Amino acid sequence: MISKGYIDDTKYSFKMLAPRNIKMTPEFKNIPLKVVGHLKGIFWEQLELPFFSRDGLLINFCNSAPLVKTNSIVTIHDASVYGVSSAYSKKFQLWYKFLLPILGRRVKKVITDSSFSKNEIVHYCAIPSNKIDVVYLGRDHICNIKPDNKILDKYKLGKKTFLLAVSSMNPNKNFHSIAKAIKLLKHENYKFVVAGESNSTIFNTYEEAFAADVIKLGFVTDCELKALYENASCFIYPSFYEGFGLPPVEAMACGCPVIVSDRASLPEVCGDAALYCNPYDVNDIALKMKQLLDDQVLQESLRKQGLKRAETYNWESCAKKVFSHITEVCSGENCHCS
Template identity: 45%
Template sequence: MKIPIYFNARFLTQAVTGVQRYAEEFVYALDSLIENKVINTEEYQLIMLSPKNIKREINVKHIQLQIVGKLSGHLWEQLELPFYSAKGLLVNLCNTGPVLNWRQVVAIHDLAIKRHPEAFSSLFRIWYLVLFNILTRSSKLVITNSNFSKQELMEVFPLRQEKVKVSYLGCEHVLRVNSNEDIISKLNLDNKQYILSVSTLNPLKNFQLTISALDVLKDQNVYLVIAGGVNDNIFEPAKLEINRNIIYAGYVDEPELRALYEKAICFVYPSIYEGFGLPPLEAMSLGCPVITSTAASLPEICGDSALYCDPSDYYSLADQIKRVMSDEKLRNTLIDKGKERARAFRWQACVKQIFDAVKKVLDDENRNRS
């Protein structure tokens, strides 16, 4: 009889931000690895469990999707998911999971909620701190995205090193879509130089630093395009100053985002805190030079393929933008090194590492029972 491995697919009912992107790419990569016989599932039955209010379809051959329960959201996850996943091991990919399940794996992508609580709404902060405290203790395995985040988890929670598995994310998804350059005209960017920032508008992304750097560069006739939505239910609003050279694109789809990356002078990502930082790798994949901050996991992920700024010093960021704008040789070097760096981050490698770790959890269970 096959061993059931369940995947918490509540992410299919949510808007796509970083963790939902991770979960969807995880499932697609896992399906591809099975199709190509890299992962053997003769012993396992792979099943996604989701509440009924699905927003997106996910087309895979080797992983079942079962719609279960009558509830939705956190209530479904806490009250119904434990019942429907009781016969197997549950894998949670998006920071959350049922507190009443002691046979599960959880992915915790960062500890921003703990290190920078001021950036989050009160209800969100309280609930997630409770969840993290319980899940880190009760889960068989904790997955995270960087050695930086692993160290954070081990400092904050009583976790043994072997209980935390690091697996870097992939970034090749940006290469799968065709560029839609209509967004350039739509934002009135034809014949304009612009730098690009991409993220949900929240204080940890440090957009104000980029805006202040733009003031220093006002004689350069350069624009800043900010692409990304906002969720006040999660984050405290980012209070940004108005500047005539700032263009708020809001949410853009993937073909539009690719065009914005490809046409930008550079990509700027001066975050205060990141557990991984996927957008810089997306930019590198598409030949857009990256300037990021020295904070948290970003040097670990970007290596020597980006320029770095002090996240508290907008003159530092302005100087790096000037360098990219004025030095064609430097810009080309960053483009070449960035593409090479991005090729090292692939979703299938990420998923193979995690699936092997999940299998080890099941093997350990079997040994303990025998």
């Protein structure tokens, strides 16, 4: 939330509001955390948050915000609840399909992660296009992490001897096709590593069918993830639907060649720095995996192009653009930031 104060010669100050059941306390140098209210979840967000943010502009970064709080900016990362609704539980679908169209029309500004997402939000939610702005995400976080190479020793993974797939087990991420492609590939010179865990409260039940020799890591820490990115021969991400696609950008930032889906926002985000596959064609996924694994020259070319592409995504640029929208909204006639 923003109220009057001083930051970068502009008259604003920031504070973070959180419910009492907060699981992790973030540490920021310049933004104080204030725990407020007695409720939790949607009830805290919709009933108590508007009251405690009544004197300022409320900024929401996670697809949701109080419907009664019109003096706010909300980030809607994508329209996947419409585009791939079968990937989500019925309860989750109903709430967000009710929330997003109303929310988008009531708030001062909507921010999203890609031009693809902007077009999808306009299409599904009927939010005016001129109310939505694209702000790309950053990759700096992965660059600033120290890799934990112990995970390589634990699973006997040598440098450039394995293919990596990383994501939640949301069916939209298409892990099932990766499993089938691995079986078709039968590549004896490489191991196959899969990291990620499911969330049954959001995603529909999904059982992966990987071969017994595929190494399934489940949850990994950020430090372990960076070690995997840095040492994998390639990263595979044949998702059906993405609003941005942060994992491929993280992989590119770590010098890992990537294979991604040719759908949704991924061509926009990855540009010419990725090898593209048809996510609905298991044979094509397997073919692209073989093509990349067998071609060292292609691997090195994509590694260099990926590093260059990833440099265009940084959190400072993201923050500056978000802040420009804050000042724009607060300078409006009907906005009250204090």
